[in-house]
Amino acid sequence: MTDKPRKVIPLADMRYASRIPPVPARLSAPTGLLSDTRGRPLRDLRISVTDRCNFRCNYCMPRDVFDKDYAFLPHSSLLSFEEITRLARIFVAHGVEKIRLTGGEPLLRKNLEVLIEMLAKLQTPEGRPLDITLTTNASLLAKKAQSLKDAGLQRVTVSLDGLDDAIFRRMNDVDFPVAEVLKGIEVAQNVGLAPVKINMVVKRGTNDTEILPMARHFRHSGAVLRFIEYMDVGASNGWRMDEVLPSAQVVERLNAEFPLTVVDPNYAGETAERWRYADGAGEIGVISSVTQAFCSDCNRARLSTEGKLFLCLFANQGHDFRALLRGDYADDQIAAAVGLIWQARGDRYSELRAALPADAGIVDGARRVEMSYIGG
Ligand code: SAM
Ligand code: SF4
Ligand code: SF4
Numbered sequence: 594m595t596d597k598p599r600k601v602i603p604l605a606d607m608r609y610a611s612r613i614p615p616v617p618a619r620l621s622a623p624t625g626l627l628s629d630t631r632g633r634p635l636r637d638l639r640i641s642v643t644d645r646c647n648f649r650c651n652y653c654m655p656r657d658v659f660d661k662d663y664a665f666l667p668h669s670s671l672l673s674f675e676e677i678t679r680l681a682r683i684f685v686a687h688g689v690e691k692i693r694l695t696g697g698e699p700l701l702r703k704n705l706e707v708l709i710e711m712l713a714k715l716q717t718p719e720g721r722p723l724d725i726t727l728t729t730n731a732s733l734l735a736k737k738a739q740s741l742k743d744a745g746l747q748r749v750t751v752s753l754d755g756l757d758d759a760i761f762r763r764m765n766d767v768d769f770p771v772a773e774v775l776k777g778i779e780v781a782q783n784v785g786l787a788p789v790k791i792n793m794v795v796k797r798g799t800n801d802t803e804i805l806p807m808a809r810h811f812r813h814s815g816a817v818l819r820f821i822e823y824m825d826v827g828a829s830n831g832w833r834m835d836e837v838l839p840s841a842q843v844v845e846r847l848n849a850e851f852p853l854t855v856v857d858p859n860y861a862g863e864t865a866e867r868w869r870y871a872d873g874a875g876e877i878g879v880i881s882s883v884t885q886a887f888c889s890d891c892n893r894a895r896l897s898t899e900g901k902l903f904l905c906l907f908a909n910q911g912h913d914f915r916a917l918l919r920g921d922y923a924d925d926q927i928a929a930a931v932g933l934i935w936q937a938r939g940d941r942y943s944e945l946r947a948a949l950p951a952d953a954g955i956v957d958g959a960r961r962v963e964m965s966y967i968g969g
Contacts, residue, residue, distance in 0.1 A: 612913065706743070729750070732774070801838050914930075
């Protein structure tokens with residue numbers, strides 16, 4: 594019997610495009626004051642704990658690419674919890690204050706609570722606890738919210754692209770019902786993983802009819818609904834500019850029914866522009882990654898499931914820290930390598946794309962890693 598020929602998926606190759614971080618001969622201890630070539634500090638680390646997901650959202654893991662032949666990473670490739678915590682400690686020494694666990698679907702990673710407990714013990718150089726959050730599709734949230742909270746998780750962000758069951762089932766492409774996501778949100782709020790943030794990716798012509806129903810539903814709920822522009826991440830989702838609904842239009846539609854007033858950012862580098870309902874029903878946010886680049890404040894680094902460090906969501910090459918972790922390197926050497934890499938960072942993909950004509954497509958047509966691999 595001959596094996597069925599395996600489908601060749603070029604984007605899988607992008608996961609292997611990485612370099613071994615250079616370790617400087619002269620080591621200097623982290624000061625917490627790193628700055629890249631554009632003067633941006635390092636404050637936020639997003640850690641992908643799995644590249645697998647039980648959804649097939651068409652803007653992220655389209656089913657025809659992420660099918661039964663897709664080669665997800667073997668378990669031995671994944672960073673262990675000890676390795677993640679060791680790296681996280683080094684990043685915290687360099688100034689990271691916030692850690693977001695993501696994926697793939699992070700709640701699919703077995704015993705994630707153990708990792709959260711380990712991360713929750715880390716402190717900033719000033720002795721403050723870290724801000725630890727998680728982004729999830731909420732399919733397992735009702736079951737896990739209490740144990741996540743007990744482990745030290747502070748908040749969750751839940752992705753939900755609409756309230757209309759048919760639209761949502763079509764977008765997640767695994768026939769997952771809205772009701773179970775809403776249940777997960779409710780349980781998370783009840784156990785104190787609050788305020789829950791709700792992320793809705795808006796695709797013009799697919800779910801923009803859900804903007805107002807979502808707003809009506811989450812007003813007065815304490816949850817903060819955030820509308821995200823559909824982004825050209827990865828290379829598999831067939832992104833087109835005409836499917837992006839600019840956040841300005843989202844705000845316009847909302848404002849017509851519920852007057853809004855703008856709110857000051859919580860901190861420099863915040864991705865969402867904040868708005869408040871004038872009648873006191875709560876807050877919403879818009880994340881305009883396509884129409885209003887926020888690269889100038891971007892203080893985020895991303896660690897892939899197998900320990901590659903990416904300096905931008907749109908990077909096409911990572912720095913292989915697993916090689917250092919599993920090689921004979923001490924913490925101060927790894928810390929020095931992180932320092933060198935951040936100091937050389939100049940990434941500003943969205944700014945460059947914004948400078949192109951609207952119909953130009955993605956910058957230079959480059960192939961890039963997938964969001965499910967490096968995490969959102
Ligand atoms: N599976 C989890 C979830 O969906 O919340 C965590 C990982 S997911 C990659 C993180 C976030 O990225 C989600 O809120 C998702 O909606 C967002 N996302 C994925 N692809 C996107 C795209 N093309 N444009 C905008 N946001 C996207
Ligand atoms: Fe899975 Fe999240 Fe990507 Fe949807 S957005 S396919 S839930 S990783
Ligand atoms: Fe940061 Fe890159 Fe996004 Fe710009 S495009 S905000 S540098 S992740």
